[in-house]
Amino acid sequence: MTRIRAALTVLPMVAALGLAGCGSSTDDGGKGETGGITGTVTVFAAASLTESFTTLGRQFEAAHPGVRVTFNFAGSSALATQITQGAPADVFASAAPKNMATVTDAGAADGSPTVFARNQLVIAVPKGNPGRITGLTDLTRPGAKVALCAEQVPCGAAATKALDAAGVKLTPVTLEQDVKGALSKVTLGEVDAALVYRTDVRSAAAQVDGVEFPESAGAINDYPVVVLKDAPNPTAARAFVEHVRSDQGRAVLTGAGFQPPTGS
Amino acid sequence: MTAVRDAPAPRTRRRPGRRVPVALLVPAALGLLFLVLPLAGLLARTPWATLPQRLTAPGLLTALWLSVQCATLATLLCLACGVPLAWLLARVEFPGRRVVRALVTVPLVLPPVVGGVALLLVFGRNGLLGQWLDSTVGLTLPFTTTGVVLAEAFVAMPFLVIAVEGALRGADSRYEEAAATLGAGRWTTFTHVTLPLIAPGVAAGAVLCWARALGEFGATITFAGNYPGRTQTMPLAVYLALETDLDTAIVLSLILLTVSVAILAGLRDRWIGSP
Numbered sequence: 438m439t440r441i442r443a444a445l446t447v448l449p450m451v452a453a454l455g456l457a458g459c460g461s462s463t464d465d466g467g468k469g470e471t472g473g474i475t476g477t478v479t480v481f482a483a484a485s486l487t488e489s490f491t492t493l494g495r496q497f498e499a500a501h502p503g504v505r506v507t508f509n510f511a512g513s514s515a516l517a518t519q520i521t522q523g524a525p526a527d528v529f530a531s532a533a534p535k536n537m538a539t540v541t542d543a544g545a546a547d548g549s550p551t552v553f554a555r556n557q558l559v560i561a562v563p564k565g566n567p568g569r570i571t572g573l574t575d576l577t578r579p580g581a582k583v584a585l586c587a588e589q590v591p592c593g594a595a596a597t598k599a600l601d602a603a604g605v606k607l608t609p610v611t612l613e614q615d616v617k618g619a620l621s622k623v624t625l626g627e628v629d630a631a632l633v634y635r636t637d638v639r640s641a642a643a644q645v646d647g648v649e650f651p652e653s654a655g656a657i658n659d660y661p662v663v664v665l666k667d668a669p670n671p672t673a674a675r676a677f678v679e680h681v682r683s684d685q686g687r688a689v690l691t692g693a694g695f696q697p698p699t700g701s
Numbered sequence: 702m703t704a705v706r707d708a709p710a711p712r713t714r715r716r717p718g719r720r721v722p723v724a725l726l727v728p729a730a731l732g733l734l735f736l737v738l739p740l741a742g743l744l745a746r747t748p749w750a751t752l753p754q755r756l757t758a759p760g761l762l763t764a765l766w767l768s769v770q771c772a773t774l775a776t777l778l779c780l781a782c783g784v785p786l787a788w789l790l791a792r793v794e795f796p797g798r799r800v801v802r803a804l805v806t807v808p809l810v811l812p813p814v815v816g817g818v819a820l821l822l823v824f825g826r827n828g829l830l831g832q833w834l835d836s837t838v839g840l841t842l843p844f845t846t847t848g849v850v851l852a853e854a855f856v857a858m859p860f861l862v863i864a865v866e867g868a869l870r871g872a873d874s875r876y877e878e879a880a881a882t883l884g885a886g887r888w889t890t891f892t893h894v895t896l897p898l899i900a901p902g903v904a905a906g907a908v909l910c911w912a913r914a915l916g917e918f919g920a921t922i923t924f925a926g927n928y929p930g931r932t933q934t935m936p937l938a939v940y941l942a943l944e945t946d947l948d949t950a951i952v953l954s955l956i957l958l959t960v961s962v963a964i965l966a967g968l969r970d971r972w973i974g975s976p
Contacts, residue, residue, distance in 0.1 A: 512944060514943075514944035514945060515943065515944065518943060518944075518947060582844070584926070587927065587941050587944070589941050589942075589944035589945045590944055609928070610843075610844040610926060610928065611844050611925075611926025611927055611928055611932070612926075612927050612928060612929075612933075612941075613922075613926070613927065614922060614927065614937075614940060614941060614944070618922070618923075622926070625818075625821055625822075625825060625827070626825070626826060626827040627821060627825050627826050627827075627843050627844075
């Protein structure tokens, strides 16, 4: 009996808390309305954008109170498949134009994509570079274990291009399903080197060093971004893309190791 | 009185055969539908027109053959270690048996990718055992076919152990006691009495174990990597195909499904006997 009575006294308190929660959220909505942007923006972004886009999302939320930015970070091709299969996303940021084309060809984009950053390959080696690797040809040394991305994902396509440009033929021990997979094989010390983006090396600077190589200039990835046609929140989506392309956004991206798009 | 008491007994015994209760039939049908519908989705999206040329795509047979080989080797490894482990858990009283039983099921709850990382930390080039293996025997396991077998065995072994332990607990231990009173040692009892007694349970466990090993993805790609002909099994090939071409991924999945269902159905009839 006493237990039931206790439960009955707690019940109204819980209800009150619930109402208070509702109240505060409508307040936020009101504040957001003054800026014209409300609700949640869902951004599908390439795995290599994890660190920089998380920062951009936080800045965007600070500039537009009441707006929430949620991210889905994964390989660009997996994201493209999810979007063409009807995933409810507002914005798509891809690590390569090819995966963006999957989305635009399917008629899932609103307008044409714009390139907002570029990324370049480097050789990731364990901290201190114990194998003393200085360029692509060092990767073909007998016994050297190298991780590459699979050719199906942007970092793998870029790696193949760079290796072809250098005329270097190498047999990797593994073809990883995304760039973070290749990077983790270096941080775990299982391979001597991996071809990853400059931004990935910078994000794992405590465990890996990056070795720049000239042939990567011929295999630079353009990163396009677009608002999606079936975006649940198109107004906020457009504002987020603007923020990515703003000077503040560019500063975050270059800070992470990206290069600005050509012609700007 | 006796007549009244006897009468209902045959009726209750016959009832299950006559009418299935709706309360059981509806959820059962829903459950079946839930399991089969995704399969129907795969079939509906299969690009039948381009199927022949996709089936002859290079690398497909290599991945399929590697999958079947690795899953079989992993199952043999699980049988060799898992059956004795199950016997130990079911038949021998020792301190900490509950803890050991819980530890055996750890790979079931561990996300396979984490399992792969854990394997790297032990058997990897800088791992606890891997470092020693590398320096003394010159043996490295990551990125090798052996690595695939190990990753699959790690994930699949609990299925075998749980099935066999269940069979052992269900088996009548009086036969073993009789063998013991007739002078048989524990080893002889195990090989001549216990094993034949629980053979169906072992077979069922092995089939589950093989199926789990065949579909293994996370631990394999993390521990053994992905390289065609060496470590790229069908699930890895499916995942990478998904990156570029949904249709190819569907075809690969269907092949994997067909082969596994065919083998499982065949084995079931031979080993366990269809009910």
